[in-house]
Amino acid sequence: MTNSKGLRRKSLRRFRSTKFAKVGAKGPTPRVGRLIKAPEPSNPPPDLPLGSDGVSPTDLRLVELCPLQLWHAARWPSETAAPSLGLAIGQIVHAAREAISMEQRGIYLQAESESKLWNEDVEARLRALIESTFERHYYLHVFGDPAARARSEWTGRLLGMERGRADRARDAWNLGLRGVDLANACTPERTEAEWFDSGLRMHGFCDELWRDGTKSRPVELKTSPPNDANRSANRYQVAAYAYLAQNVEGLVVSTCEVQYLREGSSDRFRFGPAWEGKVRRQAHRVMLVRHSLDPPTGAPSPQTCGWCPFQQVCPQSAAPSVDDAFASLKVFDDFGGR
Numbered sequence: 001m002t003n004s005k006g007l008r009r010k011s012l013r014r015f016r017s018t019k020f021a022k023v024g025a026k027g028p029t030p031r032v033g034r035l036i037k038a039p040e041p042s043n044p045p046p047d048l049p050l051g052s053d054g055v056s057p058t059d060l061r062l063v064e065l066c067p068l069q070l071w072h073a074a075r076w077p078s079e080t081a082a083p084s085l086g087l088a089i090g091q092i093v094h095a096a097r098e099a100i101s102m103e104q105r106g107i108y109l110q111a112e113s114e115s116k117l118w119n120e121d122v123e124a125r126l127r128a129l130i131e132s133t134f135e136r137h138y139y140l141h142v143f144g145d146p147a148a149r150a151r152s153e154w155t156g157r158l159l160g161m162e163r164g165r166a167d168r169a170r171d172a173w174n175l176g177l178r179g180v181d182l183a184n185a186c187t188p189e190r191t192e193a194e195w196f197d198s199g200l201r202m203h204g205f206c207d208e209l210w211r212d213g214t215k216s217r218p219v220e221l222k223t224s225p226p227n228d229a230n231r232s233a234n235r236y237q238v239a240a241y242a243y244l245a246q247n248v249e250g251l252v253v254s255t256c257e258v259q260y261l262r263e264g265s266s267d268r269f270r271f272g273p274a275w276e277g278k279v280r281r282q283a284h285r286v287m288l289v290r291h292s293l294d295p296p297t298g299a300p301s302p303q304t305c306g307w308c309p310f311q312q313v314c315p316q317s318a319a320p321s322v323d324d325a326f327a328s329l330k331v332f333d334d335f336g337g338r
């Protein structure tokens with residue numbers, strides 16, 4: 001009989017070289033105190049690739065969570081995080097939200113009556129979009145039953161979010177908003193907004209860009225729940241998008257937002273000159289860490305170790321090995337997300 005756990009491991013390993021998943025999802029509870037063999041030699045030769053000299057907003061998040069991971073990534077750029085159900089769900093939810101937002105925007109731009117904002121037909125179209133996004137994902141199936149449960153849970157959650165959005169659209173309609181104004185008030189102006197700042201060499205895709213009157217608001221979507229360690233790191237990421245929107249496109253940004261989709265909360269904060277300085281300093285820190293010959297010292301969040309691709313070479317890892325993690329199906333029940 002085929003060993004399904006072995007098959008699953010084999011399938012998962014194949015994805016170690018995919019473009020996905022720079023940052024691991026929440027993994028199993030770390031075994032504090034377990035040390036994994038450090039790389040030999042401890043300092044890489046100077047001609048090892050140090051990754052692209054560009055900085056991404058995700059790097060600003062990562063250096064806040066674990067400078068060591070950034071340092072390792074600069075030396076072994078082909079390594080990517082082991083895939084997990086959390087990463088797959090994160091990819092799917094982001095893609096579904098993008099497709100739904102564009103669909104809803106079209107509906108709001110063309111709506112001729114309030115009844116067009118939400119009805120059985122709209123719900124069926126959105127459900128079909130979500131279903132097809134799950135269907136198209138190419139390795140979700142390897143996670144078996146936990147994937148089916150996550151799919152059902154997230155389909156309900158995404159549709160629930162859309163019902164909430166339809167309520168807000170009805171309120172906006174009753175205030176007299178129509179067409180572009182209605183669409184801007186109830187859907188992001190753009191999804192996957194892209195910028196490149198040649199001065200800072202920073203490049204990034206923002207999940208959503210909303211318009212608040214004459215001002216814009218970048219929004220970063222997270223499927224993992226917030227905690228003390230990642231809340232501040234996530235702020236750095238979305239603040240970097242605000243910095244780019246302002247400096248590359250000349251948009252006026254006064255507010256940033258991180259939405260935690262799983263628990264339905266959001267973290268909004270003001271963006272101003274103080275944050276611009278913090279973004280520049282954090283980008284500088286990324287470069288210093290990346291080009292440092294010695295591994296940085298730091299206190300990584302245990303959450304980042306769970307699916308870190310560098311556990312095997314990281315002397316500070318407190319995480320179980322990838323094999324141990326795969327051996328425990330329990331980890332697949334915890335779809336922490338991207």
Ligand code: SF4
Pocket residue numbers: 066068069070072300304305306308309310311314315316317318319
């Ligand atoms: S194993 Fe943990 S401490 Fe080491 S680089 Fe990865 S996240 Fe950082």
